[in-house]
Amino acid sequence: MTDPDEAATRRPKTLAWANRHLEPGERIVGTRRLHGGITAEMRRLTIAARDGGTRALVLRTFVGVEQAEDWLARESGALTQLTDTDVPAPELVAVDPTAAHCEYPSLLMTHVTGRTVLDNDGLETRLPQLARQLVAIHALRPAVRPREYVALTTAETVVVPTGADATAWAAATDVIRNPPPSYEGRFLHRDFQPGNILFDAPPSSPASARLTGVVDWATTSWGPADLDVAHCSAVLALLHGPAWGLRFTEAYEEAGGVLAATASERLYWQVRDALASSEELPSVAQPWQEAGRTDLTPRALEERLDAYVTALMKGAG
Template sequence: MNKKLIHQWLEKVLGKDIHIKEMTQMKGGISSPIYRIKTSDDQEVVLRQFTNKEWLGNCPDLALHEAKSLECAAKTGVPSPKIIAFDEKGFETEHPTVLMSVLEGEVILDPDNRKEWLRGLAQTLATIHTVDVNMPWNYYTYNRSFETGDLSWSSVPDQWLKAIQIVKNDRPHTEIGFIHRDYHPANVLWKNNEVSGVVDWVNACIGPRGVDVGHCRLNLAQLHGVDTADAFLDEYLLLTKDHFSYHPYWEILSLIECLPGPPEVYRGWTELNKSDLTNQLLIERLDQYLLSLLNRFVE
């Protein structure tokens, strides 16, 4: 980070005669560094810089994308950061940069009351899915080639091949709308046992709502096992029974994005003090989750 450039830019967008009083890198910013900044006039803001050259090569408009996604997120009623300013190409800040408001709360990965935690996750996602917005970014799967690599790490490699064949077939008809695209427990903040906000909207787009459900379920299956992922689905379906048609295809598609394996413990989880996971445990849980999804699938 070029602090001199950041200082000059903050003066421009927040007002003259301020300087950075405190700057702390926040946990969980794996794909891009995120800083909480306190200025000399006691404003607190969050600054995100996109420094990953490979990611920017594939998605050169990341700062613009997140800024517009935050504008859309504000319409959901779910607490989310408010966009303050962005430097789309990084001409003023060295890297593409987004400046946003602070959300209070903490990430909870091991809740004291798992049922209430899952209900909060499901209710928040269901609320996000009710908003009607227009934006130019549309869903696409990250694993476009569906190449498996070596599946010898799995105890059921033939079942992974079956799943890959499923996602290569025609997609089922489904509801399309505004989705977070990276909705999972590490992007949800809690305060006083209630959801206080959702962060990391850079991948938000128009797409199948089942993708959000599938991505969250994938993370829950890894963090806590299939039963927890199933319990989340039950909560979500109860809340959306009048306007959501469930199909396991989207969950299988989300799962396939783990490939090529073998799976490894996500560094963001360990930075958030999730210490009971191992690579082998993830492999076992993903195999179990795969089998549960195939059991749900009816051609």
């Protein structure tokens, strides 16, 4: 087996498990580490068929992650439910959420064509596609609802960036001290953002990018559409600047999405997710830099998040 990915070869149980779930006559002939994952290791497996052709599968492995069993159970359930929908998600091949057969909890799925695009070029083309895809996800009505959303951020866990607008952050923190607004439940991806969206995007023509896939369904939940929109908005603000975060809310409504009825209710969800980002900046900076965005240092992300939170609170005033 040709394998530039030495870590994969040190997990013979996992590779043997994956082999048992291939079609008759197929075998794994190569593995390649996929960059960009934050919580899980991702590998592309090259599969050779008996007739000489090849195809690709993706192996998702959680190493030392406490929530692995829950996340893989939710992801496998979501992928199963998405099979007969128009959402371009991977298809489930096999899952071992308790590591009964693998070294670590793992999931095997089909490979979706495309790549993540984190560059600024072509964002005007990608943004409305992101919005339309999220509206389509929220329109799903699964036979079995995923579990209710969980928001772990509290006023006490918010990390205020150095030099941030203290008045804006204090006001934003006060917003999430209130109980969450009532909402009409929707099927949520819960981590819908550019890092989990694939595009057919030729480097020479970023404006012609076409959305081809939505991946990482490990935190699928049931909750307010505003929460998914707020999350994508916050990530867009970090990647591309606060104005793009604010623009995504407009794009979602232009695509037919329905958000909370009042400005104060919308602000609650926007602020809650933006403040949640404050706890994660160091962990997202590294994979983004590895993906080519070397400008996105932890300090640069702090400055963008501060500008975004300040803009949200200024708009509320």
